[in-house]
Amino acid sequence: MTATTGTRDGQIRIQGLTKRFGDFTAVDDLSFDVEPGRITGFLGPNGAGKTTTLRMLLGLVRPTSGTATIGGRDYAQLPHPLGTVGAALEATNFHPGRSGRDHLLVLADTASIPAARVDELLELTGIPAAARKRAGGYSMGMRQRLGLAAALLGDPEVLVLDEPANGLDPEGIRWLRGFLKHLASQGKTILVSSHLLQEVAQTVDDVVIIANGRLVRAGTMADLEGTPGALVRTSDPEALAGALRVADVTSTLQDDGALVADTTDLRLVGDVALRAGLPVYGLQPQRADLEQLYFSLTEGTNRNLGDAAVAVGAPTERDAVIGEEGADER
């Protein structure tokens, strides 16, 4: 496959992508890349423009302007679409009167994929027996598995999955996580959309967050989570901050009087406090509150809720920092 300069096989590149429906701008000048061999979470509240973006990437919706390419090509230009990109867009896209296996055979026909491959995938996704019944009676979990089987038919290098965890039970979500990690380890490009950060936090390597059709943040999950710290409560936080500085540990005082030390070494913090003669009321590892963080990135901007929601909640110091970083990447 001849790829455009600067784009590798299996790399998804979105550049200046815009979609307007009349006066409504669903996706607004969106740009980001998705790298092979990594799982990228594509996040945003409901109505943020995720599905429209994915549909433009897959040639189902015409962009108003901008491009979305896979390995440097438009989806419609791919010589072997099923062998290049596997997509599972909605878990309800089956004819209720057709069996799951027949659904896969219909798709397999278009790329001359043998029936044996269909059965192999039904085994892999754990629904070989059920797939012979009509799809109308399938549970949500079975639909998701069937959708995933359809996406994998042509053994594609790129996977685009829209809300694949929706409707899965905890066991199913665990299975999905392991499955995606396994696929990423084979060097596949995986783009997974979700409206919940916590849902994908343990699975994804990179995140792309959008709100109102605009990019809010793109980067690695580790960057988003920030450096983990130690939260300590004491009688005189100022004095403890000074003592920690002597031990080469920076710290930040929170509004509620707790101190966040930039270290994961809880023993060190405890020892410093003891030496400084300060009582320790509480000491625990501090991780970024993903839910809070995600809200602060996307909250107050949900256009579907009307103007009342536009006023942004009081930003904390941490939010301000993230806001700047987000702005840099735009």
Add this chain to the structure above:
Amino acid sequence: MIGAIRSEVRKVFTTRLWWGLGLGMALLAALVAMGFAALVGSDAAGAGDQGGQGNPFARMSIGTAQIVYNAGIVQQMTLLFPLALGVILITSEYRHKTITATFLSTPNRWVVLVSKTVAVAAVGVVYAVLHAAASLAGAVPIISLVKGQDTFLGEPQVWQSLGTGVIAFAVWTLFGFGVGMLIHNQIAATLIAVGATLVVQIALNIVFTIKEWYAALKWIPGNLTTNMLVTSDPTQGQNVDPATAAQYFDHWWQAALVLVAYSVGLAVVGAFLTTRQDVA
């Protein structure tokens, strides 16, 4: 292209729709053919007064056989089944959103729609064979055993008429397909296609007849279909009013060409719009 066609054909035959509609159509075709066969040579058909009324059912002729063995089509009743099938084959893709998977596996939408047209026409052929078999099964025993008349099954023109039925079914399935591409809502598309066939065609027939625009009558799809199937005058030249003779083309293939042009034209317009639309 071959793969896309195979996929579309498999789509048709992996749900119960095709045989459900086919069974209903076959039953209706047999019933209507039985009814028409029962008319042959009856007093109601003017058999008593030497056939002076020019009634096509006065006695069996090649033309009468063509009408009786295609009775469901001539009455425009059984054509509603291929019409509905064509509508449902495309609108169910939108209703169940399988159109997304279809366009993902074959991003070139023209390839998809041409493949679908081939598959749709193929089902039309299956329906035509089913229809001919059911009509013969309904009519032949009555004509030969009850009426004691010649079945005219030895006549090539009768078999040609049954063969032309294949074109009729392919065209009417394609009509439904075209309407379905223009109107993606399944219920709306079905009602409009069936309504246009029944109400609008009958209204046009009445208006054109009252206005004595006999030449315009021959352009109505239902009349074209009859024109194509009934190639021999069943009244054996007794109905010689030149005005009413203008309502048919001279040759069956002229009618066939016009019908095919209609259906392909409708399908191309529908396909053009479908290739440009966003799939939400």
